[in-house]
Amino acid sequence: MIExxxxxxLKLMRRAGLVVAEGLEAMTAAVAAGVTTGEIDAIGREVIARHGARSNFxxxxxxxxxGFPGVACISVNEELVHGIPGDRPLEPGDVVSIDYGAIVDGWHADAARTLVVGEGSAEDLDLIDTAREALWEGIAAMRPGGRVSDVSKAIEKAIRRRGRYGILRExxxxxxxxxxxxxxxxxNxxxxxRQVPLQVGMALAIEPMITLGSHKTVELEDEWTIVSRDGSRGAHWENTVAITESGLWVLTEFDGGAARLGDAFGPLAD
Incomplete structure (x- = not known):
């Protein structure tokens, strides 16, 4: 059954989404050379605790x-998803993906962002921008009466239009x-x-995950960290999105997605 x-x-999920948005804003602001992934995770823990929320990670x-030991998956360079935060210091030019979630009154939200430490190469910046734009094109394809396959098709089309990127399959x-x-x-x-119909009241976590090379991956011995088999760098963007009676509501963006969705923006009144 689809919930x-x-x-x-959905309003409770929005509360969780705002905790996620705040935590991601604080963690991404802390990304700098010399900062460890564990220190970034600690910032996410503080945001969750301050709001009386719980971590779903x-x-x-x-x-x-x-069990996963952090409140955020922090993946660096060839680590694509599920990177474990620890004592690794970030270095200039690293590509860092932060995936983070929260629970409020039993309802979940989940989102991810990718950025570069300091100055990034044009190739890395294009990779990150491609994943971000694919996220928003996928979100825009969430229409009542449409299907999940419409979302998948929109994400892939956005990625293929920008270059030859590996799209994670597992x-x-x-x-x-x-x-x-x-x-x-x-x-993605x-x-x-994939013909699941979309309807009002559904919520999806849309999350393109791409690499500069192959889509093939390997799990490390820690039983969590997923790296690219060919060592290529990756990017990961994610938002939790609800379909409401009036449109789309991006629960993990402060503005609910208003700036990107235009007429499709449809929040619920408090």
Whole structure:
């Protein structure tokens, strides 16, 4: 079953989304040469604690083996997703992806941002911009009466238009709400059979994940960190987005997505 939320439930998700937006703003502002990934994670912990929220990342997966030890996945360069924060200091030119979530009154939100430490190469900046633009084109394709495959197709088209990037296949966007990862999966490339209909009350985490090289990945011995098999750098952008009666509401952006969505912007009144 696909979880369809009430207006009140989406408002609770918005509260979680604003915690995520604040945490990501604080963590990305702290990214600098010499700062460790663990220090960045600590900033995310403080934001969650200050709002009386809970982390949906911390100890995730513990029932299956190794629980995730941070409140944020912080992935550097060839680390594409699920990087474990620790004592690694960032260096000039590093590409850093921060994936972060929060729970408020049992409702989840999840988002990710990628940036460069200091001055980045044109290639790295284009990579990051491509993932960000694919995110927004995917969001714009979320229309009641449409299908998840429309979102996947829009993301892939946006990426292919910008260059020859690897699109991760084992990792996708997802439904989100009373749990962090729910049906439906939202691939970042068009596939046959992804015909789940979109409707008011659905919420999706849209998250393009791309590399400068191959889409093939390897899991490290820590049982979490995913790196590119060919060593190429990656970028990851994500937002939690709800479909409301009046349009689209990006729950993990301070402005709800108003600046990017135009007439498609449709928040719920408080």
């Amino acid at each position: 369809v939320k009430t207006a009140e439930q 911390l100890n995730y997966g513990a029932e299956y083996g190794v 990792f996708t966007g997802h439904g989100i709400g009373s749990e962090m990862h729910m049906r439906p999966d939202v691939p 490339y068009h596939t046959l059979g």
